[in-house]
Amino acid sequence: MLIKIGIDPVLVTIGGLKIHWYGIMIALGLYVAIQVALREATRRGMSRDQLMNVALLAAVLGIIGGRLYYVVQNNPSFYWHHPAEIIAVWQGGMAFFGAMFGGAVAVAISSWRWHIPFWSLLDVGAIGMTIGQAIGRIGNIINGDIVGYKTNGWGFEYTNPNTFGPLNVPVQPASLYELLISLALFVLLWNLRTRVHPDGMLAMIYIVLYSASQFFIFFLRDNIVVLGGLKQAQVTALVVIALTLPVIAYLLRTERLAGPREVQPAEARPTAEEVPG
Numbered sequence: 008m009l010i011k012i013g014i015d016p017v018l019v020t021i022g023g024l025k026i027h028w029y030g031i032m033i034a035l036g037l038y039v040a041i042q043v044a045l046r047e048a049t050r051r052g053m054s055r056d057q058l059m060n061v062a063l064l065a066a067v068l069g070i071i072g073g074r075l076y077y078v079v080q081n082n083p084s085f086y087w088h089h090p091a092e093i094i095a096v097w098q099g100g101m102a103f104f105g106a107m108f109g110g111a112v113a114v115a116i117s118s119w120r121w122h123i124p125f126w127s128l129l130d131v132g133a134i135g136m137t138i139g140q141a142i143g144r145i146g147n148i149i150n151g152d153i154v155g156y157k158t159n160g161w162g163f164e165y166t167n168p169n170t171f172g173p174l175n176v177p178v179q180p181a182s183l184y185e186l187l188i189s190l191a192l193f194v195l196l197w198n199l200r201t202r203v204h205p206d207g208m209l210a211m212i213y214i215v216l217y218s219a220s221q222f223f224i225f226f227l228r229d230n231i232v233v234l235g236g237l238k239q240a241q242v243t244a245l246v247v248i249a250l251t252l253p254v255i256a257y258l259l260r261t262e263r264l265a266g267p268r269e270v271q272p273a274e275a276r277p278t279a280e281e282v283p284g
Contacts, residue, residue: 009177013166016150024262032146037066045048047200048131051124058131061117065132073080076105080230081237104221104243107214110136126207126258133210134200137193144186155179155227188220205262211255217234218244218251 014163017025041062048058114132118125151165151172156179162235163180165172172178195216196209203209222244230238237245 008161009164010162010180011164011166012149012151012170014149015167016167016171017169027146028149029143029146029152032149033070036142037062039142041136044131044135047134048128051127051131053128053131054121056133057117057121057123058107060121061113061123061128061132062135064117065110065113068113069106070109072109072112073102073106076102076108102240103217104240104247107136107217124206126205126210129207129210130200133213134193134196137189137196137213141186141189141193144182144189147182148180148186153182153185154229155181155184156229178229179227182226184224184227187240188217188224192216192220207258207263208255211251211258214251215248218236218247241254 014028016027016029018028018031019026031241039060044062045058049055110132111129114125114128117123118128118158144153148163151163151170154163154172157173158177158179161180162177163172163183164177168174192213196213198210199212203212220241222241225238225241225244228238230240233239234242
């Protein structure tokens with residue numbers, strides 16, 4: 008079954024200003040991500056005002072990192088000869104590994120600047136990032152800038168002449184797969200947020216699972232092979248997983264050396280007198 012997408016990537020043109028669906032979805036994704044992160048941060052006792060500062064810095068560095076990684080990953084020679092196109096994020100083209108790296112830098116800076124627990128802040132960021140990413144993928148679906156290989160069966164076919172993808176060619180709906188993966192990760196992290204310890208482990212789970220998903224999904228995506236039959240995102244995924252595993256071991260060891268966790272009032276089980284019936 009083919010789903011034909013004929014939506015123009017440009018929602019509206021006002022004079023010389025073009026408002027792209029992708030830009031709208033990125034803005035909406037950031038807003039929802041911040042609202043979700045604020046809710047989790049409040050539960051962890053973080054200042055709402057401080058988190059807004061963190062969110063602003065993370066948004067800026069995340070967009071910069073995501074765009075730069077995309078440029079490196081997709082035909083860097085073109086951007087070398089057309090440097091003005093590097094900043095054209097409204098046209099689509101963000102690599103999420105780059106956004107993750109930029110966001111991690113923002114968390115490190117914020118933790119130092121505003122004295123917020125680094126690992127707990129990283130957990131909050133991971134939860135917000137997953138739902139924001141899912142919404143942003145809607146922009147990718149409309150753009151056609153994340154596509155898989157040609158297919159004779161299930162897939163997308165872009166029919167608008169302004170599409171960023173191949174015109175009138177059935178392709179694997181890689182952007183839809185990415186959206187579903189992000190939604191699944193958000194549901195998982197949201198349900199684990201009060202169960203997983205120590206702080207930082209939630210973010211590590213996200214990093215490992217997201218990286219694993221990218222390794223496999225890029226077998227379907229039509230990108231340049233760079234090393235041993237693998238694409239750049241797949242190589243990055245393997246490196247990220249390899250670097251994350253020692254961090255997980257460190258967090259678990261630190262938790263073990265710290266001894267049993269002190270049960271917080273909200274986590275305490277009810278006494279026999281408190282149980283109804």
